[in-house]
Amino acid sequence: MPTQQIDHPALGAITLSQSLRNRRISLAVKPSGEVRLSFPVGVSQARALAFAESKAEWIRRTRTRLAERQAERHICTPDEIEALRREAKHILPAKVEYFARKFGFRYGRVTIRAARTKWGCCTGENNISLSLFLMTLPEHLQDYVVIHELCHTVHHNHSARFHALADRCMGGHEKELRRQLRNYHTM
Numbered sequence: 001m002p003t004q005q006i007d008h009p010a011l012g013a014i015t016l017s018q019s020l021r022n023r024r025i026s027l028a029v030k031p032s033g034e035v036r037l038s039f040p041v042g043v044s045q046a047r048a049l050a051f052a053e054s055k056a057e058w059i060r061r062t063r064t065r066l067a068e069r070q071a072e073r074h075i076c077t078p079d080e081i082e083a084l085r086r087e088a089k090h091i092l093p094a095k096v097e098y099f100a101r102k103f104g105f106r107y108g109r110v111t112i113r114a115a116r117t118k119w120g121c122c123t124g125e126n127n128i129s130l131s132l133f134l135m136t137l138p139e140h141l142q143d144y145v146v147i148h149e150l151c152h153t154v155h156h157n158h159s160a161r162f163h164a165l166a167d168r169c170m171g172g173h174e175k176e177l178r179r180q181l182r183n184y185h186t187m
Contacts, residue, residue, distance in 0.1 A: 122152035
């Protein structure tokens with residue numbers, strides 16, 4: 001089934017996505033409030049919607065929390081963005097180099113971008129791109145993102161092996177750091 005959008009009477013806009021890659025029914029709420037319901041082939045649309053309906057309270061709380069975060073978001077001026085860019089270019093490549101040496105990772109080049117949807121990414125060529133908005137995070141979460149991207153130079157996915165490597169590099173705190181990062185958003 002291709003992706004389909006429906007207007008649920010109680011939950012509002014829901015994007016349905018049924019795919020062979022999905023192994024379980026999962027829900028996500030976008031900052032816009034739209035709900036994405038993903039489910040495996042072999043699970044009926046009715047069953048998937050029943051799952052979403054059983055999570056109506058969670059959806060409501062998540063929408064409220066996301067709306068509050070949107071309202072609190074500070075919009076950076078061009079001068080503030082340039083200041084963050086200068087700081088990021090000065091600090092983040094050095095962090096990448098430090099952790100690459102410490103843990104024995106090899107990477108290509110490091111670029112700093114004004115990415116607003118991701119803190120960082122690693123390409124198939126092991127080039128690392130980091131958001132200048134990392135500079136708004138506490139230092140331990142900056143380190144977490146850098147190490148996370150360096151781990152992608154070994155495992156270009158989020159497999160169990162990737163998370164085991166990341167957890168080792170983060171002293172057994174990968175899950176806790178990932179949870180903490182969810183409380184922050186790019187500007």
